Amino acid sequence: MEENSKRGNKRQGVTIKEVAERAGVSQMTVSRVLNKKAVVKASTREKVEAAIAELNYRPNMLARGLAGGKSFLIGFLYHNPSYGYLNEFLNGALDECRELGHHLVVEAIDVAALESEPSRYAELVRRIGVDGLIVNPPLSDNHELITALRQIGLPFVRIAHGDLSCADLSVVINDADAAKIMTLHLIAQGHRRIAFILGARNQTSSAMRLAGFKAAMARRKLHIDRNYIASGDYTFQSGVEAARQLLSLAEPPTAIFASNDEMAAGVIAAAHQRGLRLPDELSVAGFDDTALAEVVCPRLTTIRQPVADMARKSVSLLTDCLIHGEVELAERLHILDVALIERESVAPPSGIRD
Amino acid sequence: MEENSKRGNKRQGVTIKEVAERAGVSQMTVSRVLNKKAVVKASTREKVEAAIAELNYRPNMLARGLAGGKSFLIGFLYHNPSYGYLNEFLNGALDECRELGHHLVVEAIDVAALESEPSRYAELVRRIGVDGLIVNPPLSDNHELITALRQIGLPFVRIAHGDLSCADLSVVINDADAAKIMTLHLIAQGHRRIAFILGARNQTSSAMRLAGFKAAMARRKLHIDRNYIASGDYTFQSGVEAARQLLSLAEPPTAIFASNDEMAAGVIAAAHQRGLRLPDELSVAGFDDTALAEVVCPRLTTIRQPVADMARKSVSLLTDCLIHGEVELAERLHILDVALIERESVAPPSGIRD
């Protein structure tokens, strides 16, 4: 009962020294087989590996980091991500970290504090003592933060940001293309009166998604009524309000493309309140394929953003950078593919139903 | 443009030695003011603090940890938590960590692997090199994992688990009480035909919540129809299925108490499909007050579980344990208060509406 109350971790049990003695080699040689860098004779390697196994030796991360000048820690900066994003991103990132022997340190960033004192954030980041950083949206589009990070000189990856011309390590999707795909899908279903709900102004994805919507409409030679572009900020509530406005129009749309799932869920809620039958009387499309998409009724037709894959890629990009010190310009930007996920929230408009 | 590609973190800039020189004292004295432990003369303390500020010195976590035998890292074990839980928990935990100078290392636990080789998890945990662990539900009720952790001897906190008689550090809510409060609320609204949807079998909270429901019904001398207790597993889909079953009954309930928000959202979806007007024709209650509760329509009346507070408490409990080596038995279990959150999903049954 009491066994777990004694501090068990005062000093690490087995050290590299003991492994070296057991294997009859120097510490240096043990270190070499541990790090798989230098060449070691097969027979000595086996001796060392046997000793490691017998002693159940685990290297001490702290000592390793101190001596080698790295921490094997990756910082994960986030602020108020949307539903399920955190879950999925962490799962992907953790996966890759485990494989590469790194660990993830999570840091919630206070955007208000950042804006008032951006330089303080440089310190904050340094204090963590991580080898590199992963910056998630919307922070990845925060100019102050990014500028501060560049000045520190700590490697970092920007996720799903909009400044594709930068030389920062980046993992993104093509938001415009994705929005175009969804819009073409709505048009193919027979919709002509299609409304669009914009995302938050401070995220570049908002503008990109709108651009994709417009491009698709233009390609099919469809006119976009001004009133059909509603503003929003990626929150559920803004989706509700935009929907109310759109549905009160003299000629309401037959389909609403909300530029993220949360707003789409808001649209569905507002439509239910008005007593509309979905998807017959109104089609609703989302974007992101967060967990929320499966938890509304009808379930959302949406664009799947491969969040876990993006996470994995960002970790591996970062570790590459840490190992080789530099990443070729051509390898700094990675654009991952999205997919159209068809569920029940989109159907042909009732007029043309067979 | 290229400035951020040079490795800026080879060796730390300012060290304790330089601070000591600048302040005209020994390293030891600097260390003392840093750690606020020993007594230092006010005038020397000021000199040191000035030097720290001028040099913009930050202690190196790794060196600190290696010398002191601790890592200042807290491990956060989780597996498939529900909506928003991760967000809220992380925010609370991170808050407290920052205050106490610790950092959080997140580890996703593969339950399948754990079950097949529980002993491997001991190693996994040791390898992380954290000072202590926070174990979230449902892992906090996983007997194999908990047993393995006790054997390792690393301090850990169990969150929202069911084995209240254990001596492990624990932060919980009173699930039975909370369910009772909600049930009494439904009864007070005028409901008599109240159905209950059970949670997952492997989580003790499920049984506790059911017990609370039964206790409240018994106290008001209300009979519980057998068919009114539906099984579920805390997922949205199980809520949908349970609701379909309950609503098909010859005499359907006027209120459904789903023992978490996800299932409650499922109930709402199923009710919408049947064309029921909520809350007039059916009241739905949830449990947890996750972010989902605000994102369904009508918004959920639910029990607020103070996840962020639980997180903060678990971090502080752990650090107490790390500092003092031992926590008194009386201080090991913390039961936090819940609150009834009234939104729109619960109303008097239509029969008795005025």
Place this chain on the structure above:
DNA sequence: CTGAAAGCGCTTACAG
């Protein structure tokens, strides 16, 4: 109240 010494468990040069 303050300091000089030793050492935490590794890795980085530097030899051979």
Place this chain on the structure above:
DNA sequence: CTGAAAGCGCTTACAG
């Protein structure tokens, strides 16, 4: 292919 030495930046005893 392998090893002896020095050192990473702190803290823990031990003195005074």
